[in-house]
Amino acid sequence: MRALATAPAARGLEDDAAVLEIGNETLVITHDTIVEGVHVRESDDLADVAWKLIAVNLSDLAAKGAEPLGVLVSHMLGDGDERFVTGLDDVLESYDVSLLGGDTISAAGRRAWGCTAIGRATSSPVPDRRGARSRDAIYVTGPLGAAMLGFEGVGEFERAYLRPKPLLNEGIELAPQVSAMMDISDGLLLDANRMARTSGMTFALESARIPVVDKARFEDCIRWGDDYQLLFTAAPETALPTAATRIGSVLDEGPAPILLDGSPPAANRPLGYQH
Amino acid sequence: MRALATAPAARGLEDDAAVLEIGNETLVITHDTIVEGVHVRESDDLADVAWKLIAVNLSDLAAKGAEPLGVLVSHMLGDGDERFVTGLDDVLESYDVSLLGGDTISAAGRRAWGCTAIGRATSSPVPDRRGARSRDAIYVTGPLGAAMLGFEGVGEFERAYLRPKPLLNEGIELAPQVSAMMDISDGLLLDANRMARTSGMTFALESARIPVVDKARFEDCIRWGDDYQLLFTAAPETALPTAATRIGSVLDEGPAPILLDGSPPAANRPLGYQH
Structure with missing residues (x-):
């Protein structure tokens, strides 16, 4: 958060999710990246990596009381791609979430994966971390x-x-x-x-x-x-x-x-x- | 595209953008990642990297005739973070686009940046790459x-x-x-x-x-x-x-x-x- 939070435009980055009103609906959108050696171990099965990638984003939706509409996934190609796909299918099926799109990248070195999750708010106002009141x-x-x-x-x-x-x-x-x-x-x-x-x-x-x-x-x-x-x-x-x-x-x-x-x-x- | 396209759930990945109907609106959502040494040069000014990151995603919206609602940015921290923020402000101001959120990551090695752009379709059906007809x-x-x-x-x-x-x-x-x-x-x-x-x-x-x-x-x-x-x-x-x-x-x-x-x-x- 540190660097981007210096930009006036970047204030939204202080929360885990963005809330966007469109028509009569309220969308909740989250993005999280996980990096080999930082958020997952290099020895981890990529099926588990895929699960965690999606799960941490769905968890951000959960905290907003949002129902998932779908995810976009960014995947760096390499060893274990089939396992990644297996884990992706597992987690998407478990939570009945659609894969809407994404991209794949060939690049050497430490791998990173990104996920954007989009949900529909079920409650108004959408909960955030700012609302705690005295005596709660x-x-x-x-x-x-x-x-x-x-x-x-x-x-x-x-x-x-x-x-x-x-x-x-x-x-x-x-x-x-x-x-x-x-x-x-x-x-x-x-x-x-x-x-x-x-x-x-x-x-x-x-x-x-x-x-x-x-x-x-x-x-x-x-x-x-x-x-x-x-x-x-x-x-x-x-x-x-x-x-x-x-x-x-x-x-x-x-x-x-x-x-x-x-x-x-x-x-x-x-x-x-x-x- | 290759690896993920093997998964049944991954069919959506064959396009550059996902189209999502919600309420009376049609959203267009894109995600692209750019990687140091692959899509940008290691010597590039990070202000230009930030510009390109956002611009390539907005270009995917352009191809759908969508008006941008905002972007989420995933940024790996390192040298030149201030320049990244400067370029981000430039491109967001130039195209009047809001930064809705995102995340920052500290990780060694080759850097990668991700962007999700969300737009509102202005035309129905939303154009895609499948519709070319004989004699067009x-x-x-x-x-x-x-x-x-x-x-x-x-x-x-x-x-x-x-x-x-x-x-x-x-x-x-x-x-x-x-x-x-x-x-x-x-x-x-x-x-x-x-x-x-x-x-x-x-x-x-x-x-x-x-x-x-x-x-x-x-x-x-x-x-x-x-x-x-x-x-x-x-x-x-x-x-x-x-x-x-x-x-x-x-x-x-x-x-x-x-x-x-x-x-x-x-x-x-x-x-x-x-x-």
């Missing part, structure tokens, strides 16, 4: 750290890392009820920090309430990304349409964007995964 | 080879290579009149070959009619890409709303997709630029 409750849809353990080779969590599930139905159900929503791609602390800053609030998180897959690794679980759970805020009396865990409360803007058990997180450690 | 006339909007000379360092043509102009107004004016249309990104012969094949026709081109910037380099000019002129077909009696040169006629499908002065182009030389 803060929720996550599920436990954090599964992708981390999968990355580290813990068998039962491998698929959580390789084949993340975009929470499309949950996002659509939640969208009318939330004051702010985003998917957790870069770690709970970092993404909560972003939501708090953009909303001009302080998020008070309670560590005992935050669901993690491995309590002994709590500090890692709340910093590791790739889980694609939804983080959202809602008025405390809201009856939620989908399972979620309350992890804290929104306060008026205080000395730090986030407080964990009353204190800002330790400054000597990154809040999450910065691309 | 074949046209191009302007001379070919300017980008080639610019690439080779001929001063007056440098901007044609570095800062191609998407023919948005021409595309919108032509869209209601054409039977098929596409932009020439990979060379006249190759793109005409594609249009002829997709239409199930033979395109008979007359070399004396084809406008080129350097007659002594005719064979190169009709194979070099990057000019982004529009190639289109229309019934011969059509009154064209914009300047264009007739370069041949559509015939029923014959022994080869294209004929140049009555013969298939020499088989020992590529028709154009294959990515």
Whole structure:
């Protein structure tokens, strides 16, 4: 985000998705690129790479409560192209999404893949990360750290890392009820920090309430990304349409964007995964 | 195109743009990636790279007669980021296009940039490359080879290579009149070959009619890409709303997709630029 955010035209880049009114419809459009050695390992099966490429974009749609209309895919040709196509077919079938188009490129060196996902908003206003209000409750849809353990080779969590599930139905159900929503791609602390800053609030998180897959690794679980759970805020009396865990409360803007058990997180450690 | 076209889901990838009906509107969506050392030179000013990235996508919209609604940009961070932002601002201002969003990536190695452009169709049906009909006339909007000379360092043509102009107004004016249309990104012969094949026709081109910037380099000019002129077909009696040169006629499908002065182009030389 750093470089482009200096351009006046680039303000939109601060969110994960663009919202575009056209006729009577509201479109949600996201673009994400994944790079070999950065977002996926060079040894990863390209079927899993294709899955992740699409899933992370669908997850951005989920956070907007948008129903996918289709995706465009940009693919760098090389070894494993057939596996890429297999994974692409898998994920598109699993979420009933159309491949609308894209391009392929022959180029040497480190590979990169891009995806644009287009969805139709199902709720107005479309949720974003700016809307958290004082005294709202803060929720996550599920436990954090599964992708981390999968990355580290813990068998039962491998698929959580390789084949993340975009929470499309949950996002659509939640969208009318939330004051702010985003998917957790870069770690709970970092993404909560972003939501708090953009909303001009302080998020008070309670560590005992935050669901993690491995309590002994709590500090890692709340910093590791790739889980694609939804983080959202809602008025405390809201009856939620989908399972979620309350992890804290929104306060008026205080000395730090986030407080964990009353204190800002330790400054000597990154809040999450910065691309 | 090769790898993805093997997947049933990937059929849409054979065109440069996807067409999506939503509500009462028809959207046109394109995605193109440009890669350092492949589509742009490593020495190129990143302001020109940004211009070209956006321009080639807007050119795909132009070929559909679509009015741009906005773009999403994927940018790999590195040297020259400020120049990239400058070029991005230039091209977006020149064509009055909004930056809707995108992402930035930090990664070592060869850089790549992606753009998704979204437009609103102005004409129905939306032109594509499949519609050429027997006895239609074949046209191009302007001379070919300017980008080639610019690439080779001929001063007056440098901007044609570095800062191609998407023919948005021409595309919108032509869209209601054409039977098929596409932009020439990979060379006249190759793109005409594609249009002829997709239409199930033979395109008979007359070399004396084809406008080129350097007659002594005719064979190169009709194979070099990057000019982004529009190639289109229309019934011969059509009154064209914009300047264009007739370069041949559509015939029923014959022994080869294209004929140049009555013969298939020499088989020992590529028709154009294959990515």
